[in-house]
Amino acid sequence: MTGWVRVVGLGPGDEALVTPEVRATVDAATDIVGYIPYVRRIAPRDGLTLHESDNRVELDRAAHALEMAAAGRRVVVVSSGDPGVFAMASALFEALEKGPEDWLAIEIGVLPGITAMLAAAARLGAPLGHDFCAINLSDNLKPWSLIEKRLRLAGEAGFAMAFYNPRSASRPHQFATALDILREACGPETLISFARNVSHPDETLRTVTLAEATPEMADMRTVVIVGNADTRRVGPHIYTPRSVV
Amino acid sequence: MTGWVRVVGLGPGDEALVTPEVRATVDAATDIVGYIPYVRRIAPRDGLTLHESDNRVELDRAAHALEMAAAGRRVVVVSSGDPGVFAMASALFEALEKGPEDWLAIEIGVLPGITAMLAAAARLGAPLGHDFCAINLSDNLKPWSLIEKRLRLAGEAGFAMAFYNPRSASRPHQFATALDILREACGPETLISFARNVSHPDETLRTVTLAEATPEMADMRTVVIVGNADTRRVGPHIYTPRSVV
Numbered sequence: 001m002t003g004w005v006r007v008v009g010l011g012p013g014d015e016a017l018v019t020p021e022v023r024a025t026v027d028a029a030t031d032i033v034g035y036i037p038y039v040r041r042i043a044p045r046d047g048l049t050l051h052e053s054d055n056r057v058e059l060d061r062a063a064h065a066l067e068m069a070a071a072g073r074r075v076v077v078v079s080s081g082d083p084g085v086f087a088m089a090s091a092l093f094e095a096l097e098k099g100p101e102d103w104l105a106i107e108i109g110v111l112p113g114i115t116a117m118l119a120a121a122a123r124l125g126a127p128l129g130h131d132f133c134a135i136n137l138s139d140n141l142k143p144w145s146l147i148e149k150r151l152r153l154a155g156e157a158g159f160a161m162a163f164y165n166p167r168s169a170s171r172p173h174q175f176a177t178a179l180d181i182l183r184e185a186c187g188p189e190t191l192i193s194f195a196r197n198v199s200h201p202d203e204t205l206r207t208v209t210l211a212e213a214t215p216e217m218a219d220m221r222t223v224v225i226v227g228n229a230d231t232r233r234v235g236p237h238i239y240t241p242r243s244v245v
Numbered sequence: 246m247t248g249w250v251r252v253v254g255l256g257p258g259d260e261a262l263v264t265p266e267v268r269a270t271v272d273a274a275t276d277i278v279g280y281i282p283y284v285r286r287i288a289p290r291d292g293l294t295l296h297e298s299d300n301r302v303e304l305d306r307a308a309h310a311l312e313m314a315a316a317g318r319r320v321v322v323v324s325s326g327d328p329g330v331f332a333m334a335s336a337l338f339e340a341l342e343k344g345p346e347d348w349l350a351i352e353i354g355v356l357p358g359i360t361a362m363l364a365a366a367a368r369l370g371a372p373l374g375h376d377f378c379a380i381n382l383s384d385n386l387k388p389w390s391l392i393e394k395r396l397r398l399a400g401e402a403g404f405a406m407a408f409y410n411p412r413s414a415s416r417p418h419q420f421a422t423a424l425d426i427l428r429e430a431c432g433p434e435t436l437i438s439f440a441r442n443v444s445h446p447d448e449t450l451r452t453v454t455l456a457e458a459t460p461e462m463a464d465m466r467t468v469v470i471v472g473n474a475d476t477r478r479v480g481p482h483i484y485t486p487r488s489v490v
Contacts, residue, residue: 011264014266015265016264016265016266016269017264017265017266017357018264018265019256019261019262019263019264019359020260020261020262020263020265021259021261021262024261058487082363082367083367083371084363084366084367084371084372084373084374085363085373085374086374086487089367089370089371089374089484090371090374090375090484090485090486090487091487092371093370093371093374093479093482093484094484094486094487096479096480096482097479104479104480108482109367110366110367110368110370110371111367112262112359112363112364112366112367113359114264114357114358114359115363118327118329118330118357118360119357121329121355121357122327122328122329122334122354122355122356122357123355125334125338125355126328126329126334126335126337126338126355127329128329128330128379129329129330129331129334129335129338130335130381130387131378131379131380131381131395132378132379133376133377133378133379133399133402133404134373134376134377134378134379135376136375136376141487141488141489142375142488142489143489146403146489149402150376150402150403150404153398153399153401153402154378154398154402156398157378157394157395157398157399157402158391158395159378159395234338234341234342234349235341235349237338237341237353239334239335239338239339240335241335241339242303242331242335242336242339242386243386243387244386244387244388244391
């Protein structure tokens with residue numbers, strides 16, 4: 001039997017947002033690898049081994065998946081959202097690059113999913129309806145100074161913005177700094193939306209101006225979306241027009 | 246009967262990339278509204294009226310959908326990809342804003358889909374694995390000078406970039422200008438990928454350096470992805486590492 005690895009996106013949480021392609025690939029797997037809460041979304045069955053691992057061990061997890069595929073297993077690495085957006089796909093290719101040369105012959109595929117910012121944007125209306133950027137606000141893998149620089153340049157460019165990992169207990173002050181930079185770069189009347197646990201039963205959505213925003217409005221389960229200068233409300237919806245006048 | 250509008254994303258083309266949520270919503274509709282090739286993806290059935298419209302009439306199409314919903318119909322507006330990314334969701338809210346005040350009572354929902362850049366990124370590997378931006382290169386709805394400014398600032402920020410509508414017959418020279426700006430802003434060795442008709446049987450993928458890129462490599466059916474300075478090849482895959490050193 002020839003092994004393979006598929007890195008798949010399970011979407012933000014609601015099973016109705018998992019693509020049939022991903023569902024069929026999970027059904028064909030012998031092994032599921034991933035962070036504990038994502039692996040727990042997969043129904044156990046005979047012939048399927050579930051390998052749960054902790055957060056922040058992405059490279060070890062990726063190497064484990066490649067090792068098993070090299071030994072003939074059909075391995076699905078599960079991510080939430082889309083695997084290519086601040087998730088497991090890059091980690092898999094990093095492990096491939098660092099690993100033995102014969103791993104390069106392994107058949108590897110990435111299967112897209114509904115990423116958190118697009119699920120959140122849909123629930124809000126269309127805040128990313130014009131040019132936008134996606135920034136991971138965690139400084140685990142890049143210097144905080146680079147994040148500050150990107151926020152300023154994104155504001156100058158007039159991009160709407162989506163932020164992943166906006167705030168954690170280990171770095172409570174950085175998001176306050178980010179809000180200060182955004183107020184200066186985008187103007188205090190720009191709309192900012194906090195979408196927590198999108199597509200889960202306890203989903204919450206909240207939109208305020210940057211002037212009104214406070215750091216406590218975000219946590220690690222929140223996607224934050226900042227509009228551009230034209231982003232506005234129509235009824236209960238938030239949207240960014242397609243045009244710039 | 247109470248009418249509603251749902252703006253849904255059909256993904257890039259492969260039916261296995263349509264979410265069950267979208268499928269169920271199409272099954273509950275009385276009317277499908279959209280650009281001709283997207284409406285033709287919906288199977289006809291008794292009780293379902295298909296309303297095909299031409300390209301570039303987004304606001305008329307959106308107003309038509311809202312009118313029908315106000316009259317009690319269950320209307321699905323179909324987009325390719327994700328409706329919130331350079332597609333119909335913003336147009337619907339623009340029409341809502343311009344329309345009669347009683348339209349504000351219409352129940353409106355946006356259902357996410359797999360947008361072209363994430364489908365393309367998955368097929369290539371993980372070129373959007375770090376901070377990135379999405380830019381529509383068409384100047385139908387914004388001045389070309391603003392596009393040039395955004396390309397320069399995105400390069401300065403070190404974003405990977407995804408471009409929608411990179412090139413059309415009506416503006417053949419602009420993409421050549423964009424490539425010149427990118428060579429200067431990102432460096433000639435930066436990788437650029439051209440993904441045409443992703444998830445269709447005639448899909449093509451091609452990756453070269455910016456120095457090697459020529460305008461003819463893109464057309465309106467192509468999504469273009471430019472890496473950041475760290476984007477590289479491992480075996481047949483293109484990926485952007487999660488870390489910045």
